[in-house]
Amino acid sequence: MTAPDGxxxxxxxxxxxxLAARRALGQNFLLDLNLTARSARIAGDxxxxxxxxxxxxPGGLTRALLAAGARHVVAVEKDARCLPALGEIAANWxxxxxxxxxxALSAEVEGQLAAPVKVVANLPYNVGTELLLRWLTPxxxxxxxxxxxxxxxxxxxxxxxxxxxxxxxxxxxLLAQWRAEPRIALTLPPAAFTPPPKVSSAVVHLVALPAPxxxxxxxxxxxxxxxxxGQRRKMLRASLRGLAPRIxxxxxxxxxxxTARAEDIALEAFCALARAxxxxxGA
Ligand code: SAM
Numbered sequence: 077m078t079a080p081d082g083x084x085x086x087x088x089x090x091x092x093x094x095l096a097a098r099r100a101l102g103q104n105f106l107l108d109l110n111l112t113a114r115s116a117r118i119a120g121d122x123x124x125x126x127x128x129x130x131x132x133x134p135g136g137l138t139r140a141l142l143a144a145g146a147r148h149v150v151a152v153e154k155d156a157r158c159l160p161a162l163g164e165i166a167a168n169w170x171x172x173x174x175x176x177x178x179x180a181l182s183a184e185v186e187g188q189l190a191a192p193v194k195v196v197a198n199l200p201y202n203v204g205t206e207l208l209l210r211w212l213t214p215x216x217x218x219x220x221x222x223x224x225x226x227x228x229x230x231x232x233x234x235x236x237x238x239x240x241x242x243x244x245x246x247x248x249x250l251l252a253q254w255r256a257e258p259r260i261a262l263t264l265p266p267a268a269f270t271p272p273p274k275v276s277s278a279v280v281h282l283v284a285l286p287a288p289x290x291x292x293x294x295x296x297x298x299x300x301x302x303x304x305x306g307q308r309r310k311m312l313r314a315s316l317r318g319l320a321p322r323i324x325x326x327x328x329x330x331x332x333x334x335t336a337r338a339e340d341i342a343l344e345a346f347c348a349l350a351r352a353x354x355x356x357x358g359a
Pocket of ligand 1: 107130131135153181200
C-alpha cells in the first residue's frame with residue numbers, strides 16, 4: 077500500500093535500497109508515518125518556512141515535513157546509502173527538497189536557507205547535543221533559526237528543560253533557557269524506532285527569543301556556569317574562587333548566599349552575577 081504522498085511504505089524503501097540500520101551512525105529509524113507526521117507538526121506551521129533537516133536517513137520525517145507544506149527542505153545526510161531513497165522523495169516534490177551529502181558538523185548549509193528557518197532533526201545523541209550547543213551559541217543573536225525541533229534521549233531532553241533545584245539542572249538548561257524557550261513536546265518509547273534504542277526518546281522544541289531573557293556577556297556567563305557546575309556539589313564561594321579575588325562580596329552584592337550550590341541558583345541570578353563579575357573586573 078502506498079502512503080498519502082504516493083511514495084511506498086518506509087519498510088519497502090529500506091528493503092529495496094538495502095538500508096539495514098548501522099549502529100555506528102546512530103541509526104534508529106522512525107517508520108510509522110503517524111509518528112513522523114506528529115513529529116513534523118511539533119515544528120508548527122511550515123508553509124512559508126525553510127526547514128533544515130539533519131540526518132534524514134530513509135526519509136520518513138522528510139516526507140512528513142514536505143507533506144506538511146514546508147516551502148523548502150534542506151536535508152544533510154552522512155550515510156551515502158540513503159541518497160537514492162532521498163532522491164526519490166526529491167523527485168516526488170520537485171524543487172522542494174535539496175539533499176546535501178555530508179557530515180552536519182562540517183557542512184555549510186546556512187547559505188541555502190531563507191528565513192524563517194526551522195530546524196528539525198532526529199540525530200544520534202552525541203551529534204545532536206554538539207549541534208544544539210553550536211546553534212545556541214552563535215556569534216550574533218538572534219540566530220539563523222526560528223525554532224529547533226530535536227529528538228534526544230529522554231534524559232538529555234530533561235536536562236534542557238530542567239529547573240533549579242533538580243539534579244538535571246545545569247549548563248545545558250541555562251544555555252537553552254537564556255536565549256530560547258524550550259519544552260518537551262513528545263516522548264517516545266524505544267519500540268517506536270527500528271531497531272529500538274536502549275532508552276526512551278523525547279522531542280524538544282525550542283523557540284529562539286528575540287533577545288536574551290536577562291542581559292549578560294555570553295563569554296562571562298559561559299565561564300561562570302562552567303566553574304559553578306564543574307564542581308556542582310561545592311559551595312559557590314569555593315567553586316567560583318578562581319573567577320574573582322573578592323568572590324564572597326560579589327556574590328553577596330547580587331543577593332546570592334556564598335554557601336549556596338550551583339543547582340539552586342536561577343538563571344536570572346546567574347546573569348546578575350555575570351554582570352557583577354564584569355563590573356568587578358573593570359573596577
Ligand atoms: N530521520 C530519520 C528517522 O527519523 O527515521 C533517521 C534518524 S537516525 C536516528 C539518524 C540519522 O542521522 C541517520 O540517517 C544517520 O545516518 C544520520 N547521521 C548520523 N550522523 C550524522 C552526521 N554527523 N551528519 C549528518 N547525518 C548524520
